[in-house]
Amino acid sequence: MAPSSKSTPAMMRIAIAGGGGLAWALAEAISETPHALVVLTRSAEIRASFDEFGCDVMEVDYNSQSSLRYALRGADLVLSTVKGQPQLNLIRAAKHEMISRFVPAEWEGALSHRSGTEDARDPGSQDALSALRDASRSSRHPMNYTVFSCGLFYEWFAPGGLSVYQVASEDTYCNFQGALFIEGESMAATITENNAEGRTVRVSMTSISDVGRFVAAALDLGIASWEKEYKMRGTQMSVRDIVATFGRVRNGMLQHPINTLCIPLNHKADTTLHKIATTDIRYIRYQDLSRFVNSSIQSQDYGMYFLYRRLKNAADGRWHFGSSNLTTALTNNHLMTFEPIAFDAFLESSWGPYS
């Protein structure tokens, strides 16, 4: 491998807040670097799952500044996977401990494509970003921050969905397989193919493990030089191709004819897609989405409400971004030492072979 054009950054102490699946992937990748690692958790029970990484695990109380400050003492970088008020408390403690850089729990689409309004599934996001902006402007001890935007996790489409990977553990409207685009067991899909301008809806996606690898690789860029936002991705695809890829990978596993679970609305024949995917696809036009969002909330059908909102988010470009500036920075510095897993390879490995 060619040497990095930058000198090797000094060894750091890195704190990861939260002990779920994303934290685990970050710890797994960072444990391959020389940096010291501490995981902050509310429950000491998760200690065993981090044992293999040889890192410290500290039990914290997010309502106690002294507990958080003690855990963060001596850290250079905080990687947060914790949202809402607990994260705001963590930001306050990190500022007090003069942490150099804070990475908030914003592991989603590009910042420029957020709606700007509070996301019901992501409470406190705007507040956290605003607190970080303020902290970065402090005249005495500015604390820098970086958002890592990764698009959608591939794991939405794995058997069992996000909950199997211990992500969105308390969000029962999104952590199951079928929460987005495709219901894998019944091979039914609900998609909006074109956005308000009639253009193909596309999303950027990354596997959770690769998010960990990207962040670990970025450490060698030196956190002092990190940008405000780093975008990464394993792939970018149209939602139509996501369904087609899913169908192609899973096709051989179908034992029964497709069940019509979803009533086709505005269904249009697409022989190519059906030939590849043999999937029952419900197409929803962009112009109908707002009406469906409103009617599902009125009928208190929260499952459908979140599904339609996600379709609208996807169509509005929430998880799509053009260039991946982290990949570019890593490549330019000869630090792109891994190949992110492709979506079809991820599906094949997670759904397993047909038996």
Ligand SMILES: NC(=O)c1ccc[n+]([C@@H]2O[C@H](COP(=O)([O-])OP(=O)(O)OC[C@H]3O[C@@H](n4cnc5c(N)ncnc54)[C@H](OP(=O)(O)O)[C@@H]3O)[C@@H](O)[C@H]2O)c1
């Ligand atoms: N891009 C995508 O497709 C996608 C999808 C879902 C989530 N995400 C991102 O993944 C990150 C984690 O998502 P999530 O919050 O939904 O995952 P989560 O699993 O609900 O929470 C992550 C960790 O936060 C801690 N935590 C949970 N509730 C808490 C509370 N009330 N008080 C204090 N700590 C709490 C837990 O760690 P301990 O129990 O160890 O303390 C938990 O493991 C977020 O940044 C989110 O944006 C991205």
